[in-house]
Amino acid sequence: xxxxxxxxxxxxxxxxxxxxxxxxxxxxxxxxxxxxxxxxxxxxxxxxxxxxxxxxxxxxxxxxxxxxxxxxxxxxxxxxxxxxxxxxxxxxxxxxxxxxxxxxxxxxxxxxxxxxxxxxxxxxxxxxxxxxxxxxxxxxxxxxxxxxxxxxxxxxxxxxxxxxxxxxxxxxxxxxxxxxxxxxxxxxxxxxxxxxxxxxxxxxxxxxxxxxxxxxxxxxxxxxxxxxxxxxxxxxxxxxxxxxxxxxxxxxxxxxxxxxxxxxxxxxxxxxxxxxxxxxxxxxxxxxxxxxxxxxxxxxxxxxxxxxxxxxxxxxxxxxxxxxxxxxxxxxxxxxxxxxxxxx
Amino acid sequence: xxxxxxxxxxxxxxxxxxxxxxxxxxxxxxxxxxxxxxxxxxxxxxxxxxxxxxxxxxxxxxxxxxxxxxxxxxxxxxxxxxxxxxxxxxxxxxxxxxxxxxxxxxxxxxxxxxxxxxxxxxxxxxxxxxxxxxxxxxxxxxxxxxxxxxxxxxxxxxxxxxxxxxxxxxxxxxxxxxxxxxxxxxxxxxxxxxxxxxxxxxxxxxxxxxxxxxxxxxxxxxxxxxxxxxxxxxxxxxxxxxxxxxxxxxxxxxxxxxxxxxxxxxxxxxxxxxxxxxxxxxxxxxxxxx
Numbered sequence: 001x002x003x004x005x006x007x008x009x010x011x012x013x014x015x016x017x018x019x020x021x022x023x024x025x026x027x028x029x030x031x032x033x034x035x036x037x038x039x040x041x042x043x044x045x046x047x048x049x050x051x052x053x054x055x056x057x058x059x060x061x062x063x064x065x066x067x068x069x070x071x072x073x074x075x076x077x078x079x080x081x082x083x084x085x086x087x088x089x090x091x092x093x094x095x096x097x098x099x100x101x102x103x104x105x106x107x108x109x110x111x112x113x114x115x116x117x118x119x120x121x122x123x124x125x126x127x128x129x130x131x132x133x134x135x136x137x138x139x140x141x142x143x144x145x146x147x148x149x150x151x152x153x154x155x156x157x158x159x160x161x162x163x164x165x166x167x168x169x170x171x172x173x174x175x176x177x178x179x180x181x182x183x184x185x186x187x188x189x190x191x192x193x194x195x196x197x198x199x200x201x202x203x204x205x206x207x208x209x210x211x212x213x214x215x216x217x218x219x220x221x222x223x224x225x226x227x228x229x230x231x232x233x234x235x236x237x238x239x240x241x242x243x244x245x246x247x248x249x250x251x252x253x254x255x256x257x258x259x260x261x262x263x264x265x266x267x268x269x270x271x272x273x274x275x276x277x278x279x280x281x282x283x284x285x286x287x288x289x290x291x292x293x294x295x296x297x298x299x300x301x302x303x304x305x306x307x308x309x310x311x312x313x314x315x316x317x318x319x320x321x322x323x324x325x326x327x328x329x330x331x332x333x334x335x336x337x338x339x340x341x342x343x344x
Numbered sequence: 345x346x347x348x349x350x351x352x353x354x355x356x357x358x359x360x361x362x363x364x365x366x367x368x369x370x371x372x373x374x375x376x377x378x379x380x381x382x383x384x385x386x387x388x389x390x391x392x393x394x395x396x397x398x399x400x401x402x403x404x405x406x407x408x409x410x411x412x413x414x415x416x417x418x419x420x421x422x423x424x425x426x427x428x429x430x431x432x433x434x435x436x437x438x439x440x441x442x443x444x445x446x447x448x449x450x451x452x453x454x455x456x457x458x459x460x461x462x463x464x465x466x467x468x469x470x471x472x473x474x475x476x477x478x479x480x481x482x483x484x485x486x487x488x489x490x491x492x493x494x495x496x497x498x499x500x501x502x503x504x505x506x507x508x509x510x511x512x513x514x515x516x517x518x519x520x521x522x523x524x525x526x527x528x529x530x531x532x533x534x535x536x537x538x539x540x541x542x543x544x545x546x547x548x549x550x551x552x553x554x555x556x557x558x559x560x561x562x563x564x565x566x567x568x569x570x571x572x573x574x575x576x577x578x579x580x581x582x583x584x585x586x587x588x589x590x591x592x593x594x595x596x597x598x599x600x601x602x603x604x605x606x607x608x609x610x611x612x613x614x615x616x617x618x619x620x621x622x623x624x625x626x627x628x629x630x631x632x633x634x
Contacts, residue, residue: 067363070409075367076452110617111362111602220631247606250599254410261410265599268606275607278597279414279436284610294609297631302612 001147002165004174004181005188006154011161015042015090017177021124021169022086025059027052036089047091050133051317055243056089056096057103060119061267067115067250068263076263081118088124095136095313097127097150098143099243102311106246124169127153129199135316137205137329143313144199157191207332209300209310216301219335220293228331229289231324236269238295238318238326244311245269270295296331362602365407365452366392371427373447377511379434380478381443382419385453386427397422399460400486401565401593401621405601406430407452411441415598415608415616418456419481419514421488428453431481431513457601458620461486461591466563470499474576476548476568477506480513482593482620483567487521494526499562501528501555505548505572508533509541519543528555549575552583559584567593577624590624 006014018024026045027034034049036056068076092100100120107116127150138144146153151170155162163181165171174181239245249268254261268275271291276284285291303311312328319327372384387393398404403417414436420429434443442451463486471490475483483502490497502521506512512533521529522543530551532544544551548568564580566573573592580590596608596615608615611630613622622630 070407070452072409072450075450076365076407078361078364107604109603111604113363113604114361246604248599248604249607250413250605252407252410252412259409263413265605268599270606270609276597278595279439280433284596298609298612302609305612 239269398456404455476572479568
């Protein structure tokens with residue numbers, strides 16, 4: 001992979017030309033949180049943020065989107081194409097890029113989702129490295145580094161950013177800024193490796209995911225799930241903030257004009273009581289304990305069977321968003337029979 | 345023996361957008377059983393009507409404009425193409441809206457989806473189909489598929505039970521099968537208030553007592569309400585069926601039909617793409633399945 005370095009004082013200039021490649025979005029501070037948002041000015045960007053409230057999935061799977069308009073004379077017709085708005089999302093952490101890679105797989109397959117694909121194709125990703133906080137366990141989930149899924153990836157190595165060029169588009173961004181970027185030297189590589197080693201020991205959370213699917217099978221009837229069912233209030237926040245939760249609901253609404261209607265999809269959550277409810281009233285997961293078990297089971301065990309790895313990337317959003325303090329890391333430790341969360 | 349959908353038998357409508365329904369006309373509404381009508385559909389696009397092929401056991405997503413979309417199993421056999429027959433129970437918002445439509449009205453259809461029955465594996469074997477109540481709807485496609493390709497299969501047995509003769513789906517058609525010599529068709533009702541029922545009276549598992557099935561060379565296809573699974577599966581195991589030769593059709597909430605929306609998941613499988621036909625072995629290995 002092509003690797004360059006960018007002297008830090010030149011970052012502002014680099015950012016100033018990014019608008020040629022689309023609307024520039026980045027983490028900004030909003031109401032006590034970080035959110036990915038279109039920048040009014042580059043100085044609003046907070047590149048040393050911890051985690052955003054919502055993950056980048058909102059750019060590829062919006063909270064609500066129209067699938068079709070129905071008219072009796074034309075049938076189901078997708079809405080006219082969005083203007084070709086390209087977005088450059090600057091400052092995405094490795095775990096979130098890893099999650100986008102997972103969503104890419106889900107929304108491809110034998111039935112590629114054209115809505116997702118179109119948005120994904122218009123989204124450029126510039127990654128940035130980060131320092132784990134007390135909720136991060138991406139290293140345990142093997143999502144603390146990504147080798148694809150970004151156009152450029154910036155590693156802070158002190159005086160410089162070490163920049164991985166992941167795609168042809170990323171290369172165009174580098175070229176568009178002229179001689180801003182420089183060749184990497186051996187001391188840059190050494191500094192990168194030094195910082196990589198430091199990051200490895202900066203994690204305070206550690207969970208073991210080897211044989212976790214087996215543990216989930218063995219503990220399927222564990223009383224842990226009943227306890228969690230009593231605790232959980234089915235608010236669905238964990239799903240909404242999860243970078244890999246992709247469940248959606250589809251509804252038809254009749255338009256005022258006679259005979260026409262609109263089909264919309266919107267984020268859904270398997271914590272909601274209606275998630276597995278079928279017509280006629282049968283509900284395959286009517287108990288809250290079954291629903292929260294299902295959520296973790298699908299992330300940590302079900303996804304492994306289908307895609308070869310858990311869909312959890314260890315971003316820590318569900319633990320920080322849960323209003324009643326349910327913490328996936330603690331659940332895994334309890335299932336494993338480890339009394340305290342391991343500190344490494 | 346979870347079988348991925350083999351697409352060789354299937355020609356999907358060539359739409360770039362897998363969520364986009366194609367419009368179809370309701371050409372016949374047969375009031376088979378109260379709240380279980382048989383809707384015959386034909387795609388407006390003649391080419392699509394002729395091209396459309398499915399596997400027995402697959403389903404379509406049926407759109408009723410303005411009301412929504414529901415998964416409905418295909419009751420007709422791909423050996424009788426050009427129209428689709430859907431046996432639809434009036435039970436929710438979408439199906440209630442469908443029952444307000446009339447012949448010549450339009451609905452949306454996309455599919456076919458799901459794996460369908462593994463007919464290639466069943467070929468050359470005996471087949472016993474066991475249906476209870478509304479469970480006949482997804483099995484009827486397989487019945488006619490097997491009868492229309494009769495040489496490819498050995499002994500074929502159909503065991504079907506309903507509460508009363510009036511509750512029996514496809515009653516006249518199935519009664520006429522009892523005369524045929526290339527299928528053993530045994531029909532039973534729990535009770536016969538009419539006094540005119542000529543078939544068996546008694547619960548469905550009782551039919552196993554009046555027919556000989558060789559479990560070594562037979563696949564079983566089972567569909568019905570939970571009580572049917574409870575007794576029929578037990579009976580099949582007692583007879584000596586191996587768990588991966590017992591095939592079951594499941595239903596779940598579905599919003600997409602193509603493995604994206606997440607609603608139909610059971611354990612680590614999606615009913616829409618890994619099913620709706622599962623083996624009993626799958627069923628006991630996947631939590632929440634039955």
